Amino acid sequence: MTDQPTQSMTGAEALVSTLADHGVTACFANPGTSEMHLVTALDHEPRIKSTLCLFEGVATGAADGHARVTGTPAMTLLHLGAGYLNGGANIHNARRAWTPMINVIGDHAVPHQRYDAPLASDVIGMAGPNSRWIKSADKVGQAGDLAAQAWEASFGPEPGPVSLILPADTAWLEGGKPGATRARPSLRQPDTITIDVAAAAVKSASKPIIIINGTALTEAGLAQAARVKAAGVRVLTDTFFPRQARGAGRFIPDRMQYFAEGAMSDLEGSDLMLIAGTQVPVAFFAYPGKPSVLVPEGCTPMKIGGPETDSAAILEALADALGAKEAAPVAELDLPGAPTGALNAATIGASIARHMPEGSFVSDDGVSNGLPSFLMTQRARPHDWMMLTGGAIGQGMPLALGASLAA
Structure with a gap:
């Protein structure tokens, strides 16, 4: 031959x-x-x-x-x-x-x-x-x-x-000619020393919080977040995130507020801010006399993992280091009644929650007026919520198109 x-x-x-x-x-x-x-x-x-x-x-x-x-x-x-x-x-x-x-x-x-x-x-x-x-x-x-x-x-x-x-x-x-096959890079895994330092800081803090994004917002990651919450740490997401598992059966974290003054008021008194899968929060815009970095006075920020890390694994390691045996409750299915009155973000959100099938992907580019719809769907059937992360308009329908073809 x-x-x-x-x-x-x-x-x-x-x-x-x-x-x-x-x-x-x-x-x-x-x-x-x-x-x-x-x-x-x-x-x-x-x-x-x-x-x-x-x-x-x-x-x-x-x-x-x-x-x-x-x-x-x-x-x-x-x-x-x-x-x-x-x-x-x-x-x-x-x-x-x-x-x-x-x-x-x-x-x-x-x-x-x-x-x-x-x-x-x-x-x-x-x-x-x-x-x-x-x-x-x-x-x-x-x-x-x-x-x-x-x-x-x-x-x-x-x-x-x-x-x-x-x-x-x-x-x-x-x-x-075809390129040689390359291996897919993996997200960085938790660093044991960093986790131990963070756990010790939590145990000595009076009002610790953790801000999460990335794999921490998957269903598996949120299960670990619920353990961290049960250990006494308030869990928040970024204001805008790529994707979060939500609805019945999932832990509901809090969410960073959009406006700087609201965020600072909400975080007041926190003395430790852990960061997992994201960055230290900053205001969307500068305002006269308002802070750009959303860390309250007297609060120590501690980054235990950025966007390059497997934040779900970080939460699991942190929960283990804190000795968390229990987990905070997950959402129960609670669909709102038929909405009445004015057509606004809350009534639209109620209608979405009532009719959204299990397994839906929601593309949300509401930014400043999207919060009521977001809140109305927290206890809907299990679904995933995708947000406008960069603030540039024109994402909503294209993002939904790509997600629907993928799903």
């Missing part, structure tokens, strides 16, 4: 097949002329389902929602720097949600870039600020390996959006 010749691949085919090899199953696309060879490659790759979106902000928001449900990155396909900017608001939100996302951005062919065509732009300069990792595959032999690097980088060290730029000639030229 003779060896079969290796089938030649274009750069676009190398990129797409490499992402499929790493488990990417969805692409949300708004392509243009420079991305046509990527479209062809996607048509020939059955492992990735492509969804055409009529605006780039829908594509990037849907990729965010898809990843929040699956835990793995989706791919977007965007038309040069201008297309990236059109999708930029929801990429900003995804970065604030620590959502893995692979943005594939087309560019002019490398020899054509010198002529400053109308759509020419500094793609790296535009996409860099919201990208955990960004590179351009200027040679066809780089496309597959950079795709593998992009996939890996979307998971960490801190998860988030990455950007891979593919010039048109790299896409159409043959000579591409």
Whole structure:
């Protein structure tokens, strides 16, 4: 027998097949002329389902929602720097949600870039600020390996959006090859010394609190949060979080208030603030005479794990170190009656709670007026709630689209 010749691949085919090899199953696309060879490659790759979106902000928001449900990155396909900017608001939100996302951005062919065509732009300069990792595959032999690097980088060290730029000639030229398979980076596990120090601080505090996000807001993570609560620590979530398991059978943590003065009043008297899966809280905006960092006077902040950590495991380790044998109660199913009166966030929330099926995913971009609906659904049937983490408008329906396709 003779060896079969290796089938030649274009750069676009190398990129797409490499992402499929790493488990990417969805692409949300708004392509243009420079991305046509990527479209062809996607048509020939059955492992990735492509969804055409009529605006780039829908594509990037849907990729965010898809990843929040699956835990793995989706791919977007965007038309040069201008297309990236059109999708930029929801990429900003995804970065604030620590959502893995692979943005594939087309560019002019490398020899054509010198002529400053109308759509020419500094793609790296535009996409860099919201990208955990960004590179351009200027040679066809780089496309597959950079795709593998992009996939890996979307998971960490801190998860988030990455950007891979593919010039048109790299896409159409043959000579591409799949990138070597890379291992998925894992969230950092609890540090024993840090947990012991935190447990000792809790035991000596008079009014300790912990602010949680990340895996701590899964059903398993909230079960550990209930143990921490039973050990005497008040448990709060960030004001806005990527995803939280809620409803009957789940522990209900408190939530950081949106307005700075309300948050500071709510936290008054706390003398220890533990942080797990997130960052020390700051106000959304500055106001005259109001604090920017939402830590009360006399309260010591202690970060026991940031967004790069498995915060559910941190809560379990902390509960063990505190000797927590019991757990705080979980929510019981309690559906409100039929709402009457004015149509407002509370009556809308009551209606949602009454009719929402078990297993629903809710996309909430209400920001300043969403709290009543949030509160009315706390004891609804089990569901997951996804929020606008970065404050940039236009996320709600695109996020729901991506989540529904993933689920």
